[in-house]
Amino acid sequence: MKFAALIFGLVAGLAVAHGAVEGDSCTTNKDKCTALFSGFSHVEKDMHKYTKQMLVKSYDFLLLSSVFDQYNVDRPGFEKLYRKIADKAWDDTINLIKYQSRRGAVVTLDETNFVHNVSSLLTSNEASSLKLALDYEKLLATEAHMMHKKISHTGESNHYDPDAAHYLDENLIEYQSGTIRKLSGHIRNLNDILGEAGTKDLGLQMFDDYLDKVE
Template sequence: MLLKALRSSSLSGVVFADHTVSVPYPNVSARPAALSYGLCRPIRASADPDVAQSSALTGIVFRPFVEVQEQLVQVPPSSSQSLARQRYSAACEAAINEQINVEYNASYAYHTLFAYFDRDNVALPGLAHFFKSSSDEEREHAEKLMKYQNTRGGRVQLQSIVMPTLTEFDDPEKGDALSAMELALALERLVNEKLLKLHKTASDENDPQLTDFIESEFLSQQVEDIKKVASYVSQLRRVGKGHGVYHFDLQLQGEAA
């Protein structure tokens, strides 16, 4: 009956298992167009075990409602714990809190420099504005770190800010502008060292998200700030005290405008 069905449907060269059934056509032009152009090819069973194995694949690479069960049991049952925290170690959390304190202390130190150069008997508004902007930048860095801490499910713990031990910056040999700018350069280099320490902690804890955050949001900008302040130190060393500082201050005012 199978042969009769094949003859009635005018099929030729069809393979079932390893047996080929051939029915001659009385007229070649009577063959179906698909067979004439080779679009329908005979199917033969392959002895290749890899092909046989691939035919058993389902094509499913991700089963969300099955695989999610492992993560579901890790979701805290109470909102008293962070629901967003995942692969965020206590060491990274503590390091972020430490860096927040570093940024706030740097901001406080810059604010002291701003207050000094804003005095009426010092009267260098360009330097005052530069140090005020530097203070604001460090504070913004601290706030950015606080925001990241909350994003990762950590807890912000603010620490004490140290009172600046210096309030006068006039040096008999260097003058106040150069003395203050050298202090700013040392401060930027110190902050950079602290950031590198934070980055190392993130690397040691296998936290690629934190390392990416530090690299993209802090380290690149930090080296630019170091270069900028280093250039200011070189310029102040060149112009000396007195009249040269006045013109340097005018330059800073122009950059701030």
């Protein structure tokens, strides 16, 4: 009995200390009895939008991969590269939804915002598709960094959310920096190949074979 009274007193003391008497806690406000806490609310809308963009990315790169899977193009290396990016974007979409649900948010995918015009995907060649892919990754990476800044220790103290920042680091930002480095390297190598007029066709075929092996 004394132990129960002690626990009740401790909870009551914490509630008062954190503003529960003003309706800011689950103890006094049933609307606060959710999984939302810390600074997540300051990045919730951004992450929701980002999830929809990631879903669109998976469709875009799946479409881009199909461009290089046609009989008159036949670039299995490029097809494999873009399908891998599409699959990663799909997995990221699912994981983002799961994470937001764990943090008490509700995710709806009723709207889509395309980063690129679909026609630009369908008319892509080897060089232009790599440039498009790099721009795409940089755009989403920049948005991920902006979300991270909102909830990191460099921002407002009441916006700080180390759990969300860690999630972004581990699941998005680290992968994106590596992918940006890889794509920029592919572009540089392909530009060198295409600069050799006499051997560019053979070089392009060998470059595609290389992608088919490493991806």
